[in-house]
Amino acid sequence: MQQIINFIIRYKHFLLYIFLLMVSLGFTIQSHSYHQSSFFNSSNWLTGNIYSASSSVTSYFGLTEENKKLVEENKRLRKLLFNIKEKDTLELDSLQQQYLITSGKVINNNYAKVRNYITINKGRNDSVAPDMGVITTHGILGIVENVSNGFATVQSILNEKSKINAKIKNTNHFGSLKWDAERYDVVQLTDVPRLVKLTVGDTVVTGAKSSIFPENIPIGTIQKFDLDTSNSYYTIDLKLFNDMTNIKIVYVIQNKDKEEIMNLEQATEDEQ
Amino acid sequence: MNNSIFVNIIRFVLLVLVQVLVFNQLNFFGFINPMVYILFLYWYPVKENRAAFIGLSFILGLAIDFFSDSMALHAASTVTIAYIRPAIMRFVFGVNIEFQSFRLGNSTKAQQITFLALLIVVHHLVFFTLEIFSIANILLIIKKVLAIGLSTLILCLLFTSLFSVKKE
Missing domain, CATH: 2.40.10.340 (Rod shape-determining protein MreC, domain 1)
Structure with a gap:
């Protein structure tokens, strides 16, 4: 018992550090997979x-x-x-x-x-x-x-973490809207099947599959598109209409x- | 003693406000937001209760996190540099650190800059590794650490020369 107490006293700073680090890592990792904590956000x-x-x-x-x-x-x-x-x-x-x-x-x-x-x-x-x-x-x-x-x-x-249903305007080809964290004026549209005819400059709008947004809210125009590694879906770079x-x-x-x-x-x- | 606590509280609040209201909105080149609040750890007295210092750094990081919606990323990286600060100081200032009369203002400019730079590099490494959290984006991590670290260093040096500790 004496030894345990000695150990704690000797390494108290290290233990405090580890404890605080674990607390903060806990919050952080939780947020990677799940929603933002309802307490740690700037809406308070x-x-x-x-x-x-x-x-x-x-x-x-x-x-x-x-x-x-x-x-x-x-x-x-x-x-x-x-x-x-x-x-x-x-x-x-x-x-x-x-x-x-x-x-x-x-x-x-x-x-x-x-x-x-x-x-x-x-x-x-x-x-x-x-x-x-x-x-x-x-x-x-x-x-x-x-x-x-x-x-x-x-x-x-x-x-x-954002993932929003989107489609090419005036068609019914859906994809999901994501962001690769590189440029603040470009987002990515993935999972659009290969058979869709795409042109640079096409408009992309929100799709009807989401219960969050009404259909046909503008998102951006196609800047560049490539087939992904499996060669069956497009990965499309969109230039946003919004100046973020x-x-x-x-x-x-x-x-x-x-x-x-x-x-x-x-x-x-x-x-x- | 009381004076030191008072000064540190004022410094804490001002650094948090300056960080979240000015430097978090800077977005120089679209992504550079210097983290000047690290100065709190640079300026903090050397011979103070270490546990209190680690606790205080944690709260400082958490305060920044509250404002910038970054979960506890700032808290994790700030508490890390708070913990290893004595080791960095021993590395930079050598045996001088053991003397009662040691003060940051008495050391050479080169030592001060090295000390600050080491704090910033460790902080930014921990911060961006946790924020981006993938080995595949290691280039992005390095780019951010270098670019933002350099801007933080320059701004912190400007701040330290503006509000330099009284020469005695």
């Missing part, structure tokens, strides 16, 4: 408020540009609205709408790491919940991962049918 009260204080100062610098973007989008949406052939008032009934939109402001944005997260200033109080899609005026941005009362962290598409380094206003999408879809899929899986 303290970090959220510090970030929003800092962003309330810096957000003034890009206002002109942001206004231009919004006018541009309004123009596009108005054009769409005026050119609808049959105006059906039923479609405008808010009870019939499948998707609800909340707008938010980015208060912290990362794109230089392997697993990038974005913090926005909307949270549980604005009915933002995990697994909702987030987009900007130009295209897809990511998926909400954690929420607190006033803030939320978004898993950016520039994240190794400069994001201010985002829209969070809530799919009202999502719960029903999830329950149904779960029930089907359980039966097997």
Whole structure:
């Protein structure tokens, strides 16, 4: 017993170090395979408020540009609205709408790491919940991962763990959208079968298989494509429409049918 | 003694804020975000309770992690350099370290830079190995350690000359 105590006293620093290292490695490795911990993220009260204080100062610098973007989008949406052939008032009934939109402001944005997260200033109080899609005026941005009362962290598409269903525009060929952590303006689309005819410059949009994003949200254009090692699928490099380094206003999408879809899929899986 | 604790608390808070509000947003060349908070470990008094130092470094790393959504990567790498700091100091400063009168300000510039550079290299190696976590991307790890390590070193040297310890 004496010896054990002596041993502990002698190596107490080493043991303390090993203990703390194990704690931090535990958190880290857990996050490699699973979701971010619900505690260690920048959506909590303290970090959220510090970030929003800092962003309330810096957000003034890009206002002109942001206004231009919004006018541009309004123009596009108005054009769409005026050119609808049959105006059906039923479609405008808010009870019939499948998707609800909340707008938010980015208060912290990362794109230089392997697993990038974005913090926005909307949270549980604005009915933002995990697994909702987030987009900007130009295209897809990511998926909400954690929420607190006033803030939320978004898993950016520039994240190794991100995997989103996408398709080539105007076809039904699906693939999954991933990121190889190399460039912040290029993402990869994999698992597109070889028989698909591809051209550089084709547009890629979100697919219908996901219950997170509505169909046909723009992602990017094809920059380069190669067959993968098995020679049966393409690996495609996409140039993003979004400038990931400069994001201010985002829209969070809530799919009202999502719960029903999830329950149904779960029930089907359980039966097997 | 009390003064030293006070100074360290202020330093801790300021370094965390400077790191997360300025240097984490820098993105020089698209990927370079220097980690200047390592200066806390460089400036920390030599003759202090070692267990407290390791604990404090862990909390410092965790504080940075909170802000940058990086799980506990900063905590793991900071606690590592906190643990091996005495070994690095003995390597760089030799027997001088044993004297009561030893102060960082009294050592030569070359020794200070070596000490800082070793802290940064070990920290960045641990950090990026854990962050990228694959042997296949070893080139990416080396590229990041070199580029970001160099920028951290330059910025830390600028900071140390700005807020240099009083010469006595």
